Amino acid sequence: MTSVVTAGGVSVTIRGVVVDESETVLDRLASDGVPGSLMAKNANLWGPDASSEARRRLGWLDLPEASRPLLGRLAELAGEARGAGLDHVVLAGMGGSSLAAEVIARTAGAELTVLDTTDPHQVAAAVADRLERTVVVVSSKSGGTAETDAVRRIYESAFREAGIGDEELKRRFVVVTDPGSPLAALAEEAGYRLVLADPDLGGRFSALGAFGLVPAALAGVDVAQLLDDAARLVPVLRQPYDNPGLALGAVLGGSAISGRDKLVIADHGSGLVGFGAWAEHLVAESTGKDGKGLLPVVVDSVDDPGFTLTDDVRRVVLGARPDQPGPAREAGLTVTGPLGAQFLLWEYAVAVAGRVLGVNPFDQPNVQESKDNTAALLRVEEGGAPTVIHTAPVMVSGVVEVHGPDSLLKDAKDLRGALEAILEAAPERGYLAVMAYLDRAGDADLAEVRPLLARLGGKVRKNPVAVTFGWGPRFLHSTGQYHKGGPEKGAFVQVTGVVDKDVPVPGRPYTLGQLELAQAFGDLRVLRSRGRPVIRLHLRDRAEGVAQLRAALT
Structure with missing residues (x-):
């Protein structure tokens, strides 16, 4: 049928x-x-407990028409950037502030460098790439996203070190945020280009709003076509x-x-x-x-x-x-x-x-837990030094350290054995999530472990489990909510790696590497507090460690 x-x-x-x-x-x-x-x-529609949140989160239904007044402003910003020779567009944003824009640009074949990461290798490589031709879109609904703030600070410092003065610096940043946010106040004070988003949108429902359209338009995409295509669908959604x-x-x-x-x-x-x-x-x-x-x-x-x-x-x-x-x-x-x-x-x-x-689709009640743990590890509020504590591995296989509870890994003799153990620990009709706090560009080969783990699961389990893969910390703003708030059916493999050359975060008492590791450990604490099966693999050498993981699975 x-x-x-x-x-x-x-x-x-x-x-x-x-x-x-x-x-x-x-x-x-x-x-x-x-x-x-x-x-x-x-x-x-989603019950009385959700009505207050829903009332402030339904503006996305109007975006096919409500976003049209933005088009003139976007054409102006894009023309200004091109006129100044700024043709390398970098987007600093997380979750709903970056994912849609990346899809729009890639689908159109336009170049857009997306930094939804705290990995120092990935950020350093982006900063070193055509800095003299770079314009940075700083995108955050709340205006307080830690990852986005760190990348903004690093680019501001890099521009100044390159001899770019205050007047020229104003042209190097375009800020997208909600009215009244701390980032909006910063942009106005610094003189950066500012585009205010519709506050009646949740980040993940803002693809056709400023968060999706501004970076894509600066990258050269005809975003008006997106609105035209969406507008044709609107009448039938009432049927x-x-x-x-x-x-x-x-x-x-x-x-x-x-x-x-x-x-x-x-x-x-x-x-x-x-x-x-x-x-x-x-x-x-x-x-x-x-x-x-x-x-x-x-x-x-x-x-x-x-x-x-x-x-x-x-x-x-x-x-x-x-x-x-x-x-x-x-x-x-x-x-x-x-x-x-x-x-x-x-x-x-x-x-x-x-x-x-029977759930509220517009909130994300468990996302904040990992953020709070990260802040505690970094002692951000007190302005002190990071307090991330390293633990001894259960085993070391080549360049890969294996961390986890003895009860889970007691029968594992090598790296493959550890991976088989975590697969077997996943609940029936559950899933295994691989969470990689590494360089999404430089360590991209690690993503190949997902289908390999799926095959291995089919061999070691009577009933195989689904295997997902996410780059940290970006997944914390998406599947991270499901990991903590969804059905208790997950097992987890976290992958971290040595930092060869760290990047200080100007004005903050930590480096990017310390922030990245604190985010990994903060999320690890939340998962363990819920009794989820989880192991951490730490790569003492990234390239060799990725190759070793793939070899263990083949």
């Missing part, structure tokens, strides 16, 4: 048993008047039937409550580069709370072992035609459409899924 909902330039195809599972949910959503209520911004957003939301919510609480996302010719990472952030942080949620598992393709290995997943393919043969044809769900419309489609669907699950 196949159901195809096509309208507003997008198409959602639902196949097999998924049709039956979602029909009841879809009918209930339609009979409850959810489409009309959502488009009318009814904040009571109770033939509404692709409602159909997708019914599948997502229905899958989670039926026990298929993993959403495996594979691209198959969509042309939307990196869209899975943005969807991962949106779905995980919006649904993963109160012990509930849908865990996104982003895989490289429909041929990835993680696409078919486990039976507790809902598979979604981006870009596959309904008549396309092979694994894509067998997926329960395929979604097609242009990028601007897909942003709005998924935001709408996740809001609907939140209602089905």
Whole structure:
């Protein structure tokens, strides 16, 4: 059985048993008047406890039109930067302040250097690249994001060391933040270009707002097309039937409550580069709370072992035609459409899924825990020196230190044994999350351990588990919420690495390397306090350690 909902330039195809599972949910959503209520911004859709938050977080529904007045300002900023020879655009931002912009730029083939990291190797490499031609977009909704603040301070120092004076410095920064934030006050005082975002948006629902559009426009993307594509979808989102957003939301919510609480996302010719990472952030942080949620598992393709290995997943393919043969044809769900419309489609669907699950899709109650632990380790409030304490490893295999509880690793003889132990420790119908606090560019080969771990899980377990991979600290602003607030089904492998050359953070009593390690240890504390199985692998040599990990898994 196949159901195809096509309208507003997008198409959602639902196949097999998924049709039956979602029909009841879809009918209930339609009979409850959810489409009309959502488009009318009814904040009571998610229950009385969520209404206060929801009332301040529904501005994303208006963005296809509300963002149009920005276009003139964006053209002016882009023209000014190009006129000054500033054609290397760097984006400092985390989570919703960076992911959408990165997808927009990569999909359009535009160059945008994204620094959603505290890794000193990655930041140092970016600062050394065409500094004389660099303009930095500093993007933070709250205006107090620690990672973003650190990168801003480092670039300000680098520009001054390069002989750039105060007047020229004003042209080197474009700030995107909410009205009244500390970052807005700093930008006004320093004379930086300032673009104020709509305060009635949560960060992960702001793809079509200033956070998504400003960096992309500076990188040379025609962002007006995104708004045009999204605007074509708006009228159909009010409909109770033939509404692709409602159909997708019914599948997502229905899958989670039926026990298929993993959403495996594979691209198959969509042309939307990196869209899975943005969807991962949106779905995980919006649904993963109160012990509930849908865990996104982003895989490289429909041929990835993680696409078919486990039976507790809902598979979604981006870009596959309904008549396309092979694994894509067998997926329960395929979604097609242009990028601007897909942003709005998924935001709408996740809001609907939140209602089905009975969670508030607009808050992130567990994200702050890791931030608080990081601050405590750094003693930020007291202005003292960092207090990160190193522990002795349980074993050392080559250049890889293995840290973890003796009870978990007691039978492990080598690195492969440690990885088998953590796979076996994952709960039934659970998942294993790899969390890498390294250089997303320089240590990119580490991401190859995810499919290798998925294959190994299929050998050492009777019932394999889904395997996810995230770069720290960016995942703390997405799947990090699910890890702590979602179902207690996770096991975790944290990877840290030696810092060859650290980078001081001007005006702060710590370096980037110390901040990165404090973030890793802070998150580790939270996971252990919840009794989650977790090990830490520390690479004494990054390149050799990554190669050793891959070799242990093959």
